Amino acid sequence: MVIRLVNKFSVIFLFSAAVFSQDNCRLMTYNLLNYPDIDTIIRNPHFRNVIKYSNPDILVVQEMTSQAGMNGFLSNVMNAYGNIYSMGTFIDGPDTDNGIFFKTVKYRFISNTRIRTALRDINEFKIIHLSYPGDTLRIFSVHLKASSGAANENLRAAEVDSLRKFTASIPPDKFYIVCGDFNIYGDYEPAYNKLKQILPHNNGHFVDAVNLPGVWNQFQYRFFHTQSPRTRAFGGGSTGGMDDRFDMILFSPGIFNAGRIAYNPGTMTAFGNDGNHYNDSINRRPNTAVPDSIADAIHYSSDHLPVYAAITFGNVIGISGNQNGIPGNFDLSQNYPNPFNPVTKIKFYVPETVETTRRIVSLRIYDVLGKEITVLVNEALIPGSHEVVWSAAGGASNYPSGVYLYTLTAGNFRQTRKMILVR
Template sequence: MKKKIKVVLLIMALGLQGLQAQENFKLMFYNLLNFPLEDAVPDRLQYLELILTDYQPDLFMVCELNNESGADAILSSLQFLNPNMQRAVFEFNTSDDNISDQNDLQNLIFYDSTKFVLEDQIIVTSIFRDFNHYRLKINSSESDTNPVLIDVIVCHLKASSGTENQALRFQMVEDLIAYLDTLPADSNVVLAGDLNVYTNSEPAFQELIDADNNNLIDFVDPADRIGSWHTNSNYLDVMTQSTRTQNGFGGATGGFDDRFDFIMTSENMLDNPEIEYVQDSYKVYGNNNNIDCYNQAINSSDCDGPEFPFFIREALHNFSDHLPVTLELQTNQSLSIEAFNLKTLVRFHGSNMVDDLLKLQLDPSLQINNLFIRNYLGQIVKTISVKNALYIEENVSSLANGLYFITANEFENSPLKFIKVN
């Protein structure tokens, strides 16, 4: 009898391990192109709002942010989507101004405070621009007994080609590595930035991936697309710049032919169940990996594809000369605040790419009267009566093509998104 009990307990334990909680975090890095001072495109914030509304990052990391009013404007836009979004303290660049005046180009992070706690922020100086270090703790139910920390580094290396600029980028990275060598070797480090490197053979990039194994913390490219990226269409899928071919928008032109923007992780984050990179989640947001897009503007028909429709690529084109980079991280810890939200109670019956008929499947426990369809400005464009239904088919043929959100008064912070197409 005792032997049978032990077997049952073992089976139960294995079963519980299989049911271990998993939480995912969506990260985005974006070069904001001198926001908000660059005004060649009027009302640029509306385009950023559409991008953020579509992706809804849990951690939004940026460079080329000019001032605190710009930081507040972005935070306000994020809080419209998720009132739990917060930002770190805005700090001006403190590094040496002898090369050029960099005090109008800052880094910053915005984060979901239900998922992360900002433990510390530290300025790491270099010969040119600051690296900004933000130490985040996962806001889990185990954070007191087994805290999981993520050291987020946001940066913007020296731009332009040539051996002199390569040397400056290398010196900047050396300053960063010297600082990182003061951290524990098992630190979970995310490096997000506009690295401005043209090829993996550049000394700055080689120093980051530590080919000689001299550094305590080695970085990896989660996309696993290391190579000579510049004007090499074989790496189109990870190219981020330039979104434009015409002058008059600010920033660089020349079309899509460079990989400047990265999110890298410390090597240990590839197989650390407490916080690890989600396999195949690395994407360049707005890049459909269409070979015809090479050297073209991101909003052209040459860049069409199933994942990023025209109106998203148009917003990206108008806001910045760079594309954002995204990936997901996963933890096996449970968040301290469990989200009981609309997304768990309402599902699309089929695709969220909707032609004329929106099809929804509702959980029987959902106790609400109405669902609301909102446009990306937050305006209600259609009300759907629920009336305890389990399945809904709603005609949306009158809606213009674009991005829409399904909300409920009881679950305003967790909208579902769908794209109206012809």
């Protein structure tokens, strides 16, 4: 590792080209539709097909009604093909509840903490990866108030208030996730905005990897819809076809910005949704996302689609999932922390090329009017992962709060991201 001072703006340059081990995890959330109260004997074979095909490493469930339901789902579904999964402690609350299952060889369950709301409990599950025991993953499972209208929107917002009071003590660089059935209809809802709201102390907010402005019941957002996979009523649950994005996974900034536990961009998936079933049942032929048997299993098991995302344990900050430390393309990462005050880190990647092993790379910061603020890097760099630390404080460089842009340029490559300075 080489460390040197680059310029008077307190910029530090770091390079690392070591090889690191990592482990990818498929984390999935699934509303089970009042399990085991409705047609369990009929639904279990369908659940088995869904779980076997999707193969989650960690499964977080909603609408679990009892300890007996947890036991039955573990033995009759999760471990139907072998002793693969364990379950976390279950807390039986005032309504349907949340549960967690995980692959025994990879994870260890720590605790289940109940967060009471006026409606259903929210649960915080703590879990660690056995190969990376130094980092605890906190998973919050929610099932917010259903139905549209201002009154229900306000009830959902109140539930999120309870969650944010709990997460207010968690620094943004820690590793936490909220997932479940949010029953939110668009980005205008108070509950959604409260989840993402960045408070002055910068603690406890969540990041949505998917940006869908406005009402979510739109054809253009069809790939992200999770309810309902049915158009006709049977066995309880909702109908109406695929037209709502109720089920989601949101991340802490520490996970979203590729900390030691990192979200793998582009992996957010509504399982079984091929985008061709808007306002239709998920098993109308053809379904190009999954085999017909799996589309049928999704249709008959629950009135929600599972949603999964890939996260990496053992990620080394600045490597962003690349096993050999030499990325295939230039890439500029989101600064961290963001928002920041007054110091932030910017990571970028220089690829190996056949024509040269050193590239002239510049990293510059601009204000929103396009005025150049400072040059952080402007030199030939060897391939690999690089990190710059920028301080916006001190003397003439004591910049005001606001949005700033930073741009990485190398030859014909140019990439710009924005960051927010909050004082």
